[in-house]
Amino acid sequence: MIELFEKYPLIKDLNTFKRYSDLEAGMLALRDRLHVEEVARSKMNRPIYAVNAGAAESAHKILLTAANHGREDAPPLALLSIARQLAQPNRDLERLMKSVSFILLPCLDPDGYDLRGVKCVDPIGNTEIREEYSESSWEDVNAVWCRADEFLPPETRALKKYLLELHVSLALDLHETLFYRPSLRFQLPPQWRFYPNSFEVTVIEFIPESQRDLGESVGASIVENLKRSYYVPRKVSNLGRFLRKIFVPLPQTITKGEGREISGPLLTEFRKGRMVLSDWLTLSTGIPSFTFESFLSPLDYRVGAHIAGVEGAVLAFAGLMPQAVSARQVKRIPFPKKKKFHIESAKEAMQLLGEECRMVVHRKDGRLTRERLIAWNSARRLEFRKRWLRSISVWELYS
Ligand SMILES: [Zn+2]
Structure with missing residues (x-):
């Protein structure tokens, strides 16, 4: 089995990234091995970085974005961990990087990361970091990507321009479903209420018809890799391992577009057809895109889940690439x-x-x-x- 990334981060390492400046220092430390550039600036003047790795001229590009919602902290930490491993790849990853290139934007909203909030946008593009998602006419920043440029905040406009010029083949946007409700089980729709398994990850896929083979195998590989790598982590005790095998957490999948399908109870707002960053990328560039949501587990599990999901996507993507020779x-x-x-x-x-x-x-x-x-x-x-x-x-x- 090919392992591209180490997927078991230590909580004491993760806890050192309290502020955006810590995350920024982590990214800038990679500059001597990878190409790290500032691609936009936030309203409060924090730089937004892109990290490039792998074959620079490759036509096979994978885009990984995180912290579109700044307060969701596992995704940027997962991308920083992936960036560090791209800077010092193992043998399999090194071989893969000869033909694939990676573009990572570990934190799209640095202001929200520091203020532990969500950037909300009013109808003409003013922004505020708030504790909760949309109220009245203010919309969550992830819901405005499909808007016309003149109604967008400047950093979102700059990011859209940057992302369109990349011409990527596959995109993953990493998120978290953060609300914690101890009584969640009893708020689930009746058919899920007494189900012994928990849903710890949601994979939302949007696959255009022309990219069906690529999209479907990437989606399946994300779920497979999660089951294989994440759900029985090495470091838990034998009892913990045993319990986790009985109460296997299931990845929920949501398929967008035609034939819309939801395999679990979470994130029912997606039933309403809300358009987010991934949807905008699929609609404007025709690539398969994925939104990945982790849920409820401790931080190191969540970071590990994101890395495992990304690894699954990369493995399927590389397996489908035409031979160079x-x-x-x-x-x-x-x-x-x-x-x-x-x-x-x-x-x-x-x-x-x-x-x-x-x-x-x-x-x-x-x-x-x-x-x-x-x-x-x-x-x-x-x-x-x-x-x-x-x-x-x-x-x-x-x-
Ligand atoms: Zn989110």
């Missing part, structure tokens, strides 16, 4: 058993590419892998593969 078989050379593969291949390479061509020999470690020789000149690149049944096949490689 395609190949066409040129010819097949039979050769007698006693002759050496490399000598025969080299002779043939010089015939096909000229005597000046360059060659390298690739032999992989695992048993039963076939021998390889790659030869190239300025115009063509050929790969010689040893076949069973005493023959060599010659492939032309295109990148």
